[in-house]
């Protein structure tokens with residue numbers, strides 16, 4: 057891709073026309089529109105009406121108690137988001153099992169604590185209603201996950217892997233002879249997802265997400281080309297666990313009424329045969345298999361999918377374009393956003409009946425509404441998803457819908473501090489815009505590092 061105008065990692069646009077020029081000069085395909093009323097479009101899934109076309113995306117906060125319950129910080133985060141006006145609240149990754157947790161402070165839904173999750177869902181619903189009236193009912197989705205190779209227990213990595221992937225193994229110090237989980241174990245994981253979905257239903261969530269992205273266990277299986285047995289090798293085997301879980305939940309009487317959804321990678325950005333959605337002879341996306349899978353999911357009644365790319369533990373900028381990170385990407389953040397928006401657009405156009413939630417907008421700061429409206433206007437997704445923005449500026453949706461703009465002094469500045477916290481201590485939030493709560497936690501983390509280094 058050519059790089060003729062300001063295409064550095066940093067966001068330094070004075071106004072929209074400068075973004076427009078950069079998009080054009082760089083030969084990118086990001087669409088802009090001033091029709092912000094498009095965000096007011098309601099979306100219908102079965103009997104549920106999503107009140108607008110803005111979603112908050114899952115942001116794992118590492119703020120649960122040791123037994124997986126939401127804590128004061130969790131309740132605070134979701135109350136703020138609910139009062140912010142988004143039509144869809146896609147809650148963060150919740151573990152389906154003890155050993156499947158990404159860290160000791162990850163949410164984990166169990167028979168013992170599902171009522172705490174009910175309190176969380178009730179708080180979201182009541183706060184949204186208090187703020188916007190009885191008719192405002194945001195769709196709530198609990199993201200169910202098994203962290204696979206990124207499991208941690210008592211601060212130590214305890215990878216659970218289904219296949220070796222040299223590039224990812226090397227990063228985690230996984231040796232060539234590290235054991236793979238058995239097919240029997242994967243059957244048990246299917247059971248864990250079903251149990252968690254039943255509890256999510258009891259707790260009142262409208263939907264469960266069978267998470268298959270960002271390198272976690274189900275996503276890893278999608279590219280388990282080199283695994284033997286029932287879950288590896290050919291396409292049907294690699295998608296088997298995801299599809300079996302969807303079937304089990306769909307057919308289960310305790311889950312009746314739950315909307316089925318998935319957060320799905322369409323491109324791993326890890327070379328074949330270690331990555332999914334990747335061209336066999338280059339690192340470019342190849343969306344053929346992801347499309348085949350989405351067709352199967354559609355036939356099974358899945359009507360809502362949040363698409364994403366990359367692996368935050370491997371090449372983070374693919375997944376969340378940033379200004380400041382742990383390395384300088386070999387492309388501009390604008391190009392990274394373009395890959396997300398364009399790739400997701402290709403899928404939405406191929407599956408017009410599915411509500412696709414898009415990503416790649418937070419980096420555009422206060423100009424994001426025009427980029428999101430451009431995507432809606434051009435049918436590149438039905439719902440615009442924001443991740444980091446939800447932490448930085450939880451009432452951004454209200455400002456877009458009511459005032460037709462986002463406030464420049466409140467937006468996420470893509471500084472990666474929340475990601476740094478997530479990877480080092482699990483607990484994370486916006487250090488910049490929610491500094492009263494998260495700056496002290498960040499500073500303590502930094503002090504700990506200095507002590508360790510001494």
Ligand SMILES: Cc1cc2nc3c(=O)[nH]c(=O)nc-3n(C[C@H](O)[C@H](O)[C@H](O)COP(=O)(O)O)c2cc1C
Pocket residue numbers: 113114115116117147148149199269319364375376377415416417418419441442443444445474475478484
């Ligand atoms: C701190 C942090 C935590 C995240 N946690 C999750 C998660 O629990 N589940 C998930 O699917 N994605 C997670 N993501 C990815 C976001 O949902 C989103 O895809 C990403 O931040 C890009 O969107 P944005 O540019 O709007 O921030 C996380 C990202 C960050 C920075």
Ligand code: SF4
Pocket residue numbers: 444445447448467468469470471472473474475485486487488489
């Ligand atoms: S810490 Fe705040 S400003 Fe920085 S990337 Fe995270 S959400 Fe954005």
